[in-house]
Amino acid sequence: MPPKAASPRNLHVQVIEELGGLIVGGVLRPGDPLPGEARLAEQLAVSRTVLREALKVLAAKGLIETRQKTGMRVRDARFWNHLDANVLAWRCAAMPTEDFVDKLVEMRAIIEPAAVAAAARRRDPAQLAAIGEALEAMEEAQTLDDWAEADLRFHEAVLTATNNELLSSLFGVIETALGTFFVMSARTAKNFRYSLPHHRAVYEAIRRRRPNEATAAMQAMIADSRANMRKGKKSS
Amino acid sequence: MPPKAASPRNLHVQVIEELGGLIVGGVLRPGDPLPGEARLAEQLAVSRTVLREALKVLAAKGLIETRQKTGMRVRDARFWNHLDANVLAWRCAAMPTEDFVDKLVEMRAIIEPAAVAAAARRRDPAQLAAIGEALEAMEEAQTLDDWAEADLRFHEAVLTATNNELLSSLFGVIETALGTFFVMSARTAKNFRYSLPHHRAVYEAIRRRRPNEATAAMQAMIADSRANMRKGKKSS
């Protein structure tokens, strides 16, 4: 029987999503021995080749560990690459626990004020202009979608202006993860422009190259955001 | 001809190191088209199977992008997972530029003071004890190796005590990267205990649950470390 070949749909990515979700989601617990490659491949209806490509990626993310004869085992959570975008996304998908959101918010509260200070110090004219354009778009936004798009652009422009790709990378990951929780409650949606003054203040501070003022403005914005989140939670 | 099988040495990891190093090191520049899988496999003296396992991992790190017919291309640096431990290590290996070290130091200066504050707030008795033990080992250290080992343990204990795996993960990555630059110049080695008072101050603040004091102590420690680094550089 000649080997049949399936249509190329990047199957290994699907396998990564499937297994990664199960592991980070807690269905497959640390220490659990996974079935052998042969069985697992059959179970997932893919070839061993594809499965192994996925396993290597999961191993690179620190989720699994493999030895000959023993097979694969889920690694302890302290070995996971928690800052990996996928790992974070899987946690967001599976863990709406308040605890995890708190950790994300804590990270944001540490990073963002420092990031705007860095931007205020090192931004160049073009980067400032990009931030300004995003701010204008926010001011003119009528619909919620317009505003969300402009807000995202604002933050992206700011993090680019830090000229520190480590900082902006971290920032982006955290921001993306937090974004998945913005189900945008009806209450928040109603007065979605509440943070506009804060954004303006941040922009002004960056324009005038005042790191301390930028930090203060961002901290105020986070405090407000927290207050709003609390109100939203209480109302739900 | 029956297919021969080579000895299992996790070849794909070597391929990852090889190619990853070339890309992050700048030998293979963004936009460069890589040779096809067949040619590349031959070039590296591995099978296409192994090469593909490596390529999937590199793609997961954002270093390359592959499409049918076009082949693989090195992605622009802004898509890289800069916080990935390997990516960071490759950069450290290839880029002793002052610029990059500055970025790492900036990250550290942002994260560490915040981390010790979190530890002061949330550490439990066992975690405090772990920090204390590491501190004692530092005080009693006679050789440079002993001290380095205890110092590492101290920082690890502190980051564990934050009870925020995102924070500790980031902290660990940055710390590891910076560690590769500690060639430990003769000057630094001579009086390697200079930071002991700062460590003690951090420990005390965490013990007494004083976040602000912990932050201040850590900032002082970083300032001192910076001053020492500058002196070391000037002398070299």
Place this chain on the structure above:
DNA sequence: CTGAACATATTTGTAAGACAAATGACAAGC
């Protein structure tokens, strides 16, 4: 009965060959 050396079976690591589908490039026709 205990323990150590040995044999065996299972599992991952590697290689190689074949086919499917996508797609850039080129040629033909309008």
Place this chain on the structure above:
DNA sequence: GCTTGTCATTTGTCTTACAAATATGTTCAG
């Protein structure tokens, strides 16, 4: 010049085959 269709190249997938490692069980000596 522009569109359309063919073709060749490249990645995606599956299968088979073997090598090496190693957990497990077995056998034999004491």
